[in-house]
Amino acid sequence: MRLPGADGTLRTYAPRAEPASFTTGASLASRTVFSAAHVVADPFVDISPDSPAAVDWDATLAFRRHLWAHGLGVAEAMDTAQRGMGLDWAGAAELIRRSAAEAKSAGGAIACGVGTDQLTGPATLAEVRGAYEEQLALVEGTGAQAILMASRALAAAAAGPEDYLDVYGHLLRQAAEPVILHWLGPMFDPALDGYWGSPDLDAATGTFLDVIAAHPDKVDGIKVSLLDARREVELRRRLPQGVRCYTGDDFNYPELIAGDEQGFSHALLGIFDPLGPLAADAVRALDTGDRTKFRELLDPTVELSRHLFQRPTRFYKTGVVFLAWLAGHQSHFTMVGGLQSARSLPHLARAYELADGLGLFPDPALAATRVKTLLSVYGVDQ
Numbered sequence: 001m002r003l004p005g006a007d008g009t010l011r012t013y014a015p016r017a018e019p020a021s022f023t024t025g026a027s028l029a030s031r032t033v034f035s036a037a038h039v040v041a042d043p044f045v046d047i048s049p050d051s052p053a054a055v056d057w058d059a060t061l062a063f064r065r066h067l068w069a070h071g072l073g074v075a076e077a078m079d080t081a082q083r084g085m086g087l088d089w090a091g092a093a094e095l096i097r098r099s100a101a102e103a104k105s106a107g108g109a110i111a112c113g114v115g116t117d118q119l120t121g122p123a124t125l126a127e128v129r130g131a132y133e134e135q136l137a138l139v140e141g142t143g144a145q146a147i148l149m150a151s152r153a154l155a156a157a158a159a160g161p162e163d164y165l166d167v168y169g170h171l172l173r174q175a176a177e178p179v180i181l182h183w184l185g186p187m188f189d190p191a192l193d194g195y196w197g198s199p200d201l202d203a204a205t206g207t208f209l210d211v212i213a214a215h216p217d218k219v220d221g222i223k224v225s226l227l228d229a230r231r232e233v234e235l236r237r238r239l240p241q242g243v244r245c246y247t248g249d250d251f252n253y254p255e256l257i258a259g260d261e262q263g264f265s266h267a268l269l270g271i272f273d274p275l276g277p278l279a280a281d282a283v284r285a286l287d288t289g290d291r292t293k294f295r296e297l298l299d300p301t302v303e304l305s306r307h308l309f310q311r312p313t314r315f316y317k318t319g320v321v322f323l324a325w326l327a328g329h330q331s332h333f334t335m336v337g338g339l340q341s342a343r344s345l346p347h348l349a350r351a352y353e354l355a356d357g358l359g360l361f362p363d364p365a366l367a368a369t370r371v372k373t374l375l376s377v378y379g380v381d382q
Helices: 057-069 089-106 125-142 152-157 161-174 201-214 229-237 253-258 276-287 291-308 313-326 336-341 345-358 364-377
Strands: 002-004 010-012 033-036 073-076 110-114 145-148 179-184 219-225 244-247 266-269
Touching: 002 345, 002 364, 033 276, 057 073, 057 089, 073 089, 089 110, 089 125, 110 125, 110 179, 125 145, 125 152, 125 161, 152 161, 161 179, 161 201, 179 201, 201 219, 201 229, 219 229, 229 244, 229 253, 244 253, 244 266, 253 266, 253 276, 253 291, 266 276, 276 291, 291 313, 291 345, 313 336, 313 345, 313 364, 345 364
Parallel strands: 033 073, 033 266, 073 110, 110 145, 145 179, 179 219, 219 244
Antiparallel strands: 002 010
16 A cells, blocks of 8 residues: 655555464453553534533443453543543543443453543632542542542642642542552643642652652552653652552653563553553563563564654544554544544554554454545545
8 A cells, every 4th residue: 555654755565464463361460551541432423522522332341341351451531531632521430430330340450540620610729629539439439449640720729749748648548449649741731741849850759759658558559651761760769668650651661661670660551552462462471571572572562652652742542543443443533522633644654554563453454444545535545
């Protein structure tokens, strides 16, 4: 087929004939691994850009069963699910309820995002606490583990580090079970710049660690999404005993999960949505102590991940959903909020080429046909 390049020219690409072979199986042993999962839009609902998201619940839950079948946990209602970028709190709440029930039925691990996105305008710190409390109660009521997500409302309302210490301390005292704290960098959401009370990352790290140190029994782990491997390693070495580090670094995950003589990171990654089966096989190699095979499987995926997460990073969801369509996990390339338009045709073409080279598509012929269909819409004749 002919694919458009970033320079505006067409190049010839020969699609892969056979998919790679991946296994299904039980949960992973040496690392705790969550895939942040996308939602599947319902393209047949007549909505406007101002309407709540229309979700295809059957396809959305089927994709979660796919992840569980490969031994991965599901991180639900996170930014990969377009939280704050097409999916409002009402939709996220329904997603949490349905996915948590499905997890019980499938015997799969699930952790769900707790935020403050029901607040639609400027809020006081008391209102931020109340919003967090509402969402924490819903998640814990479903039996899912809670992930305390970074809050745009808190970033706007907080006067300094002490406000973060107060709000998070309040929530951790209320949590029934240990939670995962999520530090999402501004490359994923510009509204979170200066989180933890300072734009200086060293100062912010100090406040973050103070929150954990005050309530180590209520913190299962931290998810770090700063795309800075050195900073993540330094942070995980400073964590209290028993508090895990879940990498959210979609640029450097192989080395961070593999770890070093002083420790390693677990994983909670958006890139493990399209990489799920391959990532699970790689971690199974670690389960047997085979670090070489782990790196041989996972290192070649970094080019695809860095492509999907290139700036503006927050639009990586478009590539994730595009690959899910090509892989046959959904029947269309439509996203809530119309976000399928957020990446260019050359970007999508390169994503296809990289994913096809990795053998990610169970039916390479189907993927090629769907790419050609998309290309034809853009006027690229084959």
